Amino acid sequence: EVQLLESGGGLVQPGRSLRLSCAASEFKFSSYAMNWVRQAPGKGLEWVSGISDSGGRTYYADSVKGRFTISRDNSKNTLYLQMNSLRAEDTAFYHCANDYGLGTYMRYWGQGTQVTVSS
Amino acid sequence: DIQMTQSPSTLSASVGDRVTITCRASQSISSWLAWYQQKPGKAPKLLIYKASNLESGVPSRFSGSGSGTEFSLTISSLQPDDFATYYCQQYDSYPLTFGGGTKVEIK
Numbered sequence: 001e002v003q004l005l006e007s008g009g010g011l012v013q014p015g016r017s018l019r020l021s022c023a024a025s026e027f028k029f030s031s032y033a034m035n036w037v038r039q040a041p042g043k044g045l046e047w048v049s050g051i052s053d054s055g056g057r058t059y060y061a062d063s064v065k066g067r068f069t070i071s072r073d074n075s076k077n078t079l080y081l082q083m084n085s086l087r088a089e090d091t092a093f094y095h096c097a098n099d100y101g102l103g104t105y106m107r108y109w110g111q112g113t114q115v116t117v118s119s
Numbered sequence: 120d121i122q123m124t125q126s127p128s129t130l131s132a133s134v135g136d137r138v139t140i141t142c143r144a145s146q147s148i149s150s151w152l153a154w155y156q157q158k159p160g161k162a163p164k165l166l167i168y169k170a171s172n173l174e175s176g177v178p179s180r181f182s183g184s185g186s187g188t189e190f191s192l193t194i195s196s197l198q199p200d201d202f203a204t205y206y207c208q209q210y211d212s213y214p215l216t217f218g219g220g221t222k223v224e225i226k
Contacts, residue, residue: 035215037163045155045163045206047215059213062120095162104210105153107174109162 002027002108004096009113012086022079022096022110030054030074033099035106036081038092038115048094049081052102059103064090086117121145121209125218131226136197140221142190142207151211154183154192157220158203166205167192197223 008020022034036048049070050059058070069082079096093114097106122145132138142152150170155163165174167183170190180195194201202225207218 044220045157045208045217047208047217050213050215061214097163100168103213103215104151105165105168105208106155106163107165109164111162 002098004098004108004110006094006096006110006113009094009115011116011118013119014087014117016086017082017084018086018115020081020083020094020096020113020115022081024077024079024096024098027098027108029077033102033104034070034072034079035097035099036070036079036094037097037106037109038090038094039112040089040092043092046092050099050103051079057102083115086115088117091115091117120214121148121211121216123207123209123216123218125205125207125221127221128219129222129224131224132197133226134197134199136226138194138197138201138223140192140205140207140223142185142192142218144188144190144209144211147187148209148211150186151209152183152185152190153208153210154181155206155208156201156203157206163206194223 003025005023035050051070067085071080093112095112097109124143152170154167157163171183204222
């Protein structure tokens with residue numbers, strides 16, 4: 001069974017940094033593009049960032065461009081999201097999800113990791 | 120950016136009802152649309168891709184239709200397990216965007 005397990009969330013002060021990880025298992029991680037999607041408390045889904053299977057192409061929502069960096073290590077089957085200059089509005093549950101192609105639909109999702117930005 | 124607008128935002132229905140949720144795109148997205156179901160505290164689950172293709176393992180009471188800017192998700196006979204929030208998502212172009220969600224509640 002495909003598993004995506006996020007980690008690295010927590011409580012952080014505004015302006016600080018956090019790095020999220022997503023460990024993948026039971027599918028050929030290196031063959032799939034990946035995404036980060038977040039959900040603020042009581043709100044809907046918001047796509048944050050995507051990365052191609054090789055890592056050579058990356059995409060970002062305007063709300064995080066210049067502050068967040070997506071990356072992957074295919075040798076470790078792991079996806080990352082480096083989040084800098086965090087703001088209160090970045091508070092959300094962050095899910096990783098695989099991408100059927102590149103910039104398509106998301107078949108497999110992790111349960112998410114909570115990020116809270118507060119002083 | 121392509122804006123996705125879902126309606127209604129909340130829907131009250133009974134077991135056995137036929138339910139339809141609508142999703143409108145701000146510009147044509149051909150058939151590049153997916154539907155997801157999300158229950159509280161859980162990750163979203165893919166139901167439909169390319170507007171009308173049923174994901175493997177999803178009950179046949181779910182169906183999707185539409186193209187261009189108008190899409191719909193229909194549940195032919197609502198079951199207790201179907202009370203959840205549903206989201207559409209366009210994948211015509213980056214940034215990928217979701218609709219605001221439709222919460223299906225028990226009437």
